Amino acid sequence: MNETPDVNTKDALLAAAIEVFADKGFDAATVRDICGRAKANVAAVNYHFGGKDALYVAVLEEIFPKDEHPQIAKDPDLSPQERLHNYLSDLTSEIYERGNGMVTQRWAIFLREMAKPSQNLDFIVKRQVQPRTDELRNILTEILGPDVPGAVLAFSSSNIWALVLDHLLTQPIIDRLTPQRPSVRGNIDDFVDHIVKFSLGGLSAVKENT
Amino acid sequence: MNETPDVNTKDALLAAAIEVFADKGFDAATVRDICGRAKANVAAVNYHFGGKDALYVAVLEEIFPKDEHPQIAKDPDLSPQERLHNYLSDLTSEIYERGNGMVTQRWAIFLREMAKPSQNLDFIVKRQVQPRTDELRNILTEILGPDVPGAVLAFSSSNIWALVLDHLLTQPIIDRLTPQRPSVRGNIDDFVDHIVKFSLGGLSAVKENT
């Protein structure tokens, strides 16, 4: 009757599902694995969530909360260059810095959805990507000026996102290619300084001759 | 003695496997689907290749041939900036231009392996990525000068790769975010010009203060 009969197993299932989905991906994840880690019965997923798909949706709702409004770099006192620095610093540290928390798992799931999009990618884009790209777009409009062609603005915005997301995707390749290369994690500041420099240089280059 | 009018079932299986693996990924691909498209019996994969895994290896050998040596931009008469332009132009058009051929399927499989690495990623990196990154590294060494720190060179190399690979990964997001944006395919030259400008600007920016 009450809506909080046994929160324990349901929460345990959700936590285990976040782990497994981030680690294996939706297809490779099995409900038996999830229930095993949650110390619950195999039928628990269907009882509490209604099925594997619904559990995945619940996971997405959990790790992409609605009320999250970053807009960190909106301080009007800062120059757009400084705001870009703050923007890239915050985004980078969120992706790479915190190792075992929920934040990195969220980006792992995001990466999986990009490589093999499902219907749920719409949800993730609306919750996670849309507000961040809007903010970047504002910063870039100030840097490039109001007369910049829309294509240049769109390309540049994608370029800067690509610089940040790069390691998320190419980490396994870098491990195989140049294992001696220092990892981003632990050198976040160096990495951020580099991509800020690279971005500002690239932006002024595409601004010059338009 | 060769080229019988009847289609070789082994070749048909290989062709169908390339399609299915590129479209669904290794896990989601089924041998029944592959054999169905090849109009072959379910047991044909095991008879001709020995199993699904061995078929995947055969597909990788097929779409990542050994004798492929790009080194297009090695002309010593060109400036490193021009060589970078040629390098990015060739790489971009190979990834995005030819729509239905084998080349794009190769990059689709590459993307899948990056998002969920398997043992075969070593093979792909050695065959596909290694020679191209070596070439880029040479170009960047000339542009940045011999005294550039190794970390800056490594970061910059990754950055430029990220600019090219960007759309491969974010295409499904862009479709959901800004559908009005002109696609890269069809505007390859504009895209290449943009990332060349952006790259050169970024490179001189990271070169300045080191």
Add this chain to the structure above:
DNA sequence: AGTTTGTTCAAACAGTTGTTTGAATTTTTA
């Protein structure tokens, strides 16, 4: 011819998947 070798095929096998069942158990309600 006959024999051998290579290839196809329908059927079945063994394993895993998500899901359902129905009875046992716990918790809540009256």
Add this chain to the structure above:
DNA sequence: TAAAAATTCAAACAACTGTTTGAACAAACT
């Protein structure tokens, strides 16, 4: 306390997976 509702659980289900089997067929060689 007793009835009722909510939750757990072992077992089974149906569908799908890659793989194997053994007979049928085809081609090549002696």
